Amino acid sequence: GAVVSQHPSWVICKSGTSVKIECRSLDFQATTMFWYRQFPKQSLMLMATSNEGSKATYEQGVEKDKFLINHASLTLSTLTVTSAHPEDSSFYICSAYDDREPYEQYFGPGTRLTVT
């Protein structure tokens, strides 16, 4: 199957700083990518839909000014957590939708963010 990578796989940052997470589709182009957040022992919560060349669509309750999403190319979406706080510590997972058959979403391995 297709491969989606995330970088970094883990990051520690200080409270008040910003951190950028990259999501890349390695062997296909993805006009649509998704960002999820997973709390320990909990499910994945959809944060936003990242659309290439246009603004991201955020789920209800997700602060768009805090979680900046940019989908500048067909193979790259970035999530920037701005002015991070300890409560932003979480596991962030991206997925990329391949609009060729069999029309699947492929998930990245995730990024562990710890804010100290």
Add this chain to the structure above:
Amino acid sequence: AQSVTQPDIHITVSEGASLELRCNYSYGATPYLFWYVQSPGQGLQLLLKYFSGDTLVQGIKGFEAEFKRSQSSFNLRKPSVHWSDAAEYFCAVGGNFNKFYFGSGTKLNVKP
């Protein structure tokens, strides 16, 4: 609104025993249903999916799932569990614009 319920947080089965993981969904239209497995440090891996047609779906690693519209269920089964199946399993429903909504997950432990 769409939602997915996995009522079992933890399940422990003996190696070689059969397995059934429950999943109930709520969705206004015909759902697209998925089961994923997540191992520690690994990304989500698709086990199987249901879009339409035959309600019994075969997946990878010997897993199968049955879509029951009357019960709004999509339970995952395996006739004989292997120690390597120990992981967390997520049921998901695919909604409009390819958005996925996940259940809370079921952690499977396998006893030797």
